[in-house]
Amino acid sequence: MESPFPEGNYDPALDSGNIMEPETDILKLDDSNFEPDDAELTFENEKMDPIKDENNSALGEEEEQEEVELSPGGILDEETIGRGLSNLGRSATGDYQVYLDVTIPGFSLTDISLLVEYEHLQKVEIPYNDISDLSPLGKLKYLLILDASHNNINKLLDFEAPKNLQVVNLSWNKITQMEDLSAHKSLRKLILDNNEISAIVGLEKCKRLRHLSLSHNKIKKIEGVEELPIQHLNLSNNEIKMIKNLQSLKQLREVNLSGNIIRSLAGLDNNALLMSIDLEDNEVIDIVEINHIKNAKHLRDLNLLRNPIQELPDYRLSILFRIRRLTSLDRRLVKENEKVAAVNMFDPPMEVVAARDHIMHVVYSFLQPSRVWDSTLPNIETPYPMLVLVGPQGSGKKDLAMKLVDEFGDYFGYGTSHTTRRPRPDEVAGKDYYFVSLEKFEMDIKMGQFIQTYQYNENWYGLQMESIEIVAREGLACVVHMELEGVLTLKNTYLEPRYVLILPLNAEDHERRLRERGIYTEEQIARTLKRADMYVQHNQEHPGFFDMMICSDDISEAYRQMRRLVMDYLGVSATTPASTAAPYTITDTREATEAFPTPFAAIPSVGGVGSVGGVGGVGGVGGPASTNQMGARTWSKPSIPDSMSQRGTTRVGSGAPVSRGIVEEESIKRRHSAAKDVVSGYVPPLYEQLLTSYPKTAPQSVDQQIGLGEDAGTGVQGSEPRALSAPLGEQQPTTVTSATATTRGGNQYQTPRGGAAGVGGAGAGVANRPVSADSSSSDASSSTNLSDLDSATELQQGGKGKARGAGKGATPTTPNANANAGATGAVAPTGGGGSRGLLPTEKVNPLELIDEQGYSSANSRSRGGADTSGQLPHPRPLSAHRPDSANRPGSDRHAVLPPIQNAA
Ligand SMILES: Nc1ncnc2c1ncn2[C@@H]1O[C@H](COP(=O)(O)OP(=O)(O)OP(=O)(O)O)[C@@H](O)[C@H]1O
Numbered sequence: 001m002e003s004p005f006p007e008g009n010y011d012p013a014l015d016s017g018n019i020m021e022p023e024t025d026i027l028k029l030d031d032s033n034f035e036p037d038d039a040e041l042t043f044e045n046e047k048m049d050p051i052k053d054e055n056n057s058a059l060g061e062e063e064e065q066e067e068v069e070l071s072p073g074g075i076l077d078e079e080t081i082g083r084g085l086s087n088l089g090r091s092a093t094g095d096y097q098v099y100l101d102v103t104i105p106g107f108s109l110t111d112i113s114l115l116v117e118y119e120h121l122q123k124v125e126i127p128y129n130d131i132s133d134l135s136p137l138g139k140l141k142y143l144l145i146l147d148a149s150h151n152n153i154n155k156l157l158d159f160e161a162p163k164n165l166q167v168v169n170l171s172w173n174k175i176t177q178m179e180d181l182s183a184h185k186s187l188r189k190l191i192l193d194n195n196e197i198s199a200i201v202g203l204e205k206c207k208r209l210r211h212l213s214l215s216h217n218k219i220k221k222i223e224g225v226e227e228l229p230i231q232h233l234n235l236s237n238n239e240i241k242m243i244k245n246l247q248s249l250k251q252l253r254e255v256n257l258s259g260n261i262i263r264s265l266a267g268l269d270n271n272a273l274l275m276s277i278d279l280e281d282n283e284v285i286d287i288v289e290i291n292h293i294k295n296a297k298h299l300r301d302l303n304l305l306r307n308p309i310q311e312l313p314d315y316r317l318s319i320l321f322r323i324r325r326l327t328s329l330d331r332r333l334v335k336e337n338e339k340v341a342a343v344n345m346f347d348p349p350m351e352v353v354a355a356r357d358h359i360m361h362v363v364y365s366f367l368q369p370s371r372v373w374d375s376t377l378p379n380i381e382t383p384y385p386m387l388v389l390v391g392p393q394g395s396g397k398k399d400l401a402m403k404l405v406d407e408f409g410d411y412f413g414y415g416t417s418h419t420t421r422r423p424r425p426d427e428v429a430g431k432d433y434y435f436v437s438l439e440k441f442e443m444d445i446k447m448g449q450f451i452q453t454y455q456y457n458e459n460w461y462g463l464q465m466e467s468i469e470i471v472a473r474e475g476l477a478c479v480v481h482m483e484l485e486g487v488l489t490l491k492n493t494y495l496e497p498r499y500v501l502i503l504p505l506n507a508e509d510h511e512r513r514l515r516e517r518g519i520y521t522e523e524q525i526a527r528t529l530k531r532a533d534m535y536v537q538h539n540q541e542h543p544g545f546f547d548m549m550i551c552s553d554d555i556s557e558a559y560r561q562m563r564r565l566v567m568d569y570l571g572v573s574a575t576t577p578a579s580t581a582a583p584y585t586i587t588d589t590r591e592a593t594e595a596f597p598t599p600f601a602a603i604p605s606v607g608g609v610g611s612v613g614g615v616g617g618v619g620g621v622g623g624p625a626s627t628n629q630m631g632a633r634t635w636s637k638p639s640i641p642d643s644m645s646q647r648g649t650t651r652v653g654s655g656a657p658v659s660r661g662i663v664e665e666e667s668i669k670r671r672h673s674a675a676k677d678v679v680s681g682y683v684p685p686l687y688e689q690l691l692t693s694y695p696k697t698a699p700q701s702v703d704q705q706i707g708l709g710e711d712a713g714t715g716v717q718g719s720e721p722r723a724l725s726a727p728l729g730e731q732q733p734t735t736v737t738s739a740t741a742t743t744r745g746g747n748q749y750q751t752p753r754g755g756a757a758g759v760g761g762a763g764a765g766v767a768n769r770p771v772s773a774d775s776s777s778s779d780a781s782s783s784t785n786l787s788d789l790d791s792a793t794e795l796q797q798g799g800k801g802k803a804r805g806a807g808k809g810a811t812p813t814t815p816n817a818n819a820n821a822g823a824t825g826a827v828a829p830t831g832g833g834g835s836r837g838l839l840p841t842e843k844v845n846p847l848e849l850i851d852e853q854g855y856s857s858a859n860s861r862s863r864g865g866a867d868t869s870g871q872l873p874h875p876r877p878l879s880a881h882r883p884d885s886a887n888r889p890g891s892d893r894h895a896v897l898p899p900i901q902n903a904a
Pocket of ligand 1: 391392393394395396397398399417418421452453454456461462463481482483485486487
């Protein structure tokens with residue numbers, strides 16, 4: 001059979017669909033967008049055609065001699081056609097050379113009958129005439145493209161259908177109704193803009209129609225397009241109220257419905273390939289409407305200009321939060337930082353929430369009169385000792401904290417948090433919590449009392465500076481418990497507590513324990529269990545975030561581990577079982593700990609630890625009068641002049657001389673050495689003094705920590721490391737806890753690997769201190785892993801042949817162990833526990849208060865961003881600037897705070 005398209009003449013672009021593809025401007029409202037490719041062909045060819053050029057120049061010469069009237073009376077004549085012909089090619093039969101295109105615009109033509117004699121034409125462009133009858137085109141059986149826009153046509157394609165007619169532009173005519181176009185089966189693109197059409201009909205059989213434009217008509221309903229392969233649909237400037245019948249348009253990519261009266265985006269839910277939606281100038285009012293286009297995974301361009309929705313506060317960020325893949329919104333390019341701002345506004349990562357919480361408390365406390373806090377008295381080297389038990393609800397951290405304080409009352413005091421939740425029957429106000437009303441809680445925030453707050457299960461919790469102070473004034477270290485989010489805030493403050501993660505081992509046991517309490521709803525239980533997984537994940541992804549971890553389902557076992565941990569730190573050993581009274585006595589651990597002063601041994605004498613510049617003295621007041629030697633080893637209130645100790649002794653309360661603690665000794669040594677330097681003429685520069693190395697506070701204490709020296713599940717030694725975080729090459733081949741015991745195979749929480757877990761146990765190396773009887777026992781349900789980078793660092797650097805104490809510094813062993821959610825950007829798990837509701841107070845931007853109160857940014861600078869208490873600026877360099885501090889376990893803080901002076 002003979003092909004209608006002679007080889008070489010057929011435009012493959014038409015067949016390939018290219019002609020449909022690039023119409024990015026199809027959504028514009030005027031007709032200037034019609035077939036740029038066609039238009040180009042028309043006019044370009046006219047210019048380029050050499051034959052035509054010749055004719056033109058010849059004509060030009062003739063014209064100079066006499067003006068020829070073209071198509072007089074609107075009747076197309078040969079002369080006009082001759083001038084409009086272009087694109088010389090082969091006839092369909094292949095026998096002749098013929099012109100394939102004709103372009104005759106703006107001749108006021110009314111009669112185009114003569115075109116029938118040009119049967120080989122494939123493209124006819126006759127816009128801007130007065131044509132009302134297109135029937136002669138019925139004879140052009142090879143016609144592919146027709147542009148008869150801007151004429152007087154009132155009947156749609158009212159001529160014998162050329163078999164292959166693919167593109168038709170009849171915009172700007174007088175068509176009032178659509179006809180049955182089933183004869184035009186090849187139709188791919190139909191443009192009927194600016195007519196008077198009130199209903200879409202007759203397209204059912206146009207199974208190749210990809211592009212339909214009916215803008216500026218009188219259409220009230222979207223109909224008659226179902227099941228068509230339409231990719232580009234322009235129904236702008238009609239009278240459409242609802243988006244209907246588009247669900248079946250699975251190919252739909254661009255839809256222009258601007259200039260209608262649409263309120264809802266319902267009806268676009270199933271068009272998964274949508275890339276561009278133009279709804280400018282409609283009546284969309286509600287932000288939830290955006291949910292209807294959430295499934296459009298390819299959506300990049302959305303226009304909602306001139307809709308009431310624009311009036312919503314934070315409109316743009318709300319949209320960007322809901323559809324983060326947009327690259328253009330309301331004809332404006334979307335910038336990266338807008339997307340980050342959107343996430344931070346509507347679903348801030350935990351770190352951002354914590355940073356904001358911190359900023360709020362810093363600013364409010366800053367507005368209060370300055371005050372010197374006992375727990376923060378100037379001391380370059382030693383932070384106030386604090387122990388924070390972190391973990392999900394039902395992990396038993398509160399009980400552990402209480403028990404610890406009960407047993408080690410000479411060392412620890414309980415830092416009582418405030419809460420807006422109601423007290424439970426067994427709770428004692430002021431002991432378990434300070435139970436306050438929301439109003440009081442808010443007031444306290446405004447008064448700058450809190451260092452940290454967090455909303456959990458619709459209740460607010462917060463730790464006040466005064467709660468710590470009460471303990472610090474007693475010369476005790478402070479123990480608190482809180483959720484992870486609280487820790488994130490705390491890590492932004494100047495406090496440098498030790499963080500112990502308390503994690504239930506078995507999810508089922510955990511759930512059972514929660515249920516047994518009978519105080520939680522199903523929803524709360526589910527959330528808590530989910531959060532337990534979040535803790536595990538956080539520990540894995542943030543190695544060193546927690547200093548140590550205790551995994552146990554048995555509270556007494558967990559306590560036994562913590563007790564041991566604490567005793568190791570304190571340098572005491574048990575002489576009697578933990579349950580009995582007075583269970584501990586001082587042993588001389590000096591030798592073992594001298595190289596690794598314990599955190600709570602570092603506690604002593606805030607003023608006394610050989611402060612650079614000679615501040616303070618040796619020893620302190622010695623805290624609470626103690627009947628045993630531990631009194632001398634506890635952190636004490638700042639030293640006062642007359643408490644300056646005699647050589648080798650520290651006076652406790654009554655003035656009775658007691659043995660000096662290790663840190664006092666260290667302090668003296670350092671002072672001696674400083675004195676020597678001075679005598680020998682060497683004075684270290686100030687910055688060196690300030691950056692002087694941070695004391696090592698968390699010792700590697702035993703070579704076989706509980707749960708580390710053996711397989712926690714089986715008691716078998718030397719099995720696979722549970723938290724293989726230390727370079728094994730440097731370790732003694734002991735003691736890593738098997739991961740199997742703590743892997744949550746279906747119902748067990750996965751053991752954090754590369755996180756806090758793992759120290760030392762294996763830590764092996766550190767000082768072969770005697771291990772108390774219970775320390776080596778294996779335990780099937782629990783394990784402890786300590787982390788201590790300080791010790792590890794010291795061991796490594798000291799090069800005294802000691803093995804490195806594993807721990808945090810460790811190379812993460814899981815692929816994602818280094819992943820860091822970062823302060824902004826990615827959406828971190830929100831934790832579920834907190835509903836992140838704002839305190840009413842948070843509606844105020846506390847930063848603005850700075851100026852209101854007349855504080856200068858210089859003031860705020862001098863105080864430093866991390867100072868929550870409004871106390872005197874103290875000489876200790878901010879941790880962020882202290883290289884050592886940055887390496888301390890638990891000190892992996894992020895610089896998330898904007899400089900206050902900028903914000904103000
Ligand atoms: N200041 C604080 N900041 C953040 N979280 C806190 C704070 N104080 C307490 N929390 C935590 O809030 C959670 C809810 O405490 P609450 O005492 O109401 O519950 P609970 O069921 O008794 O919890 P748990 O069994 O863990 O003690 C606990 O995980 C608790 O540790």
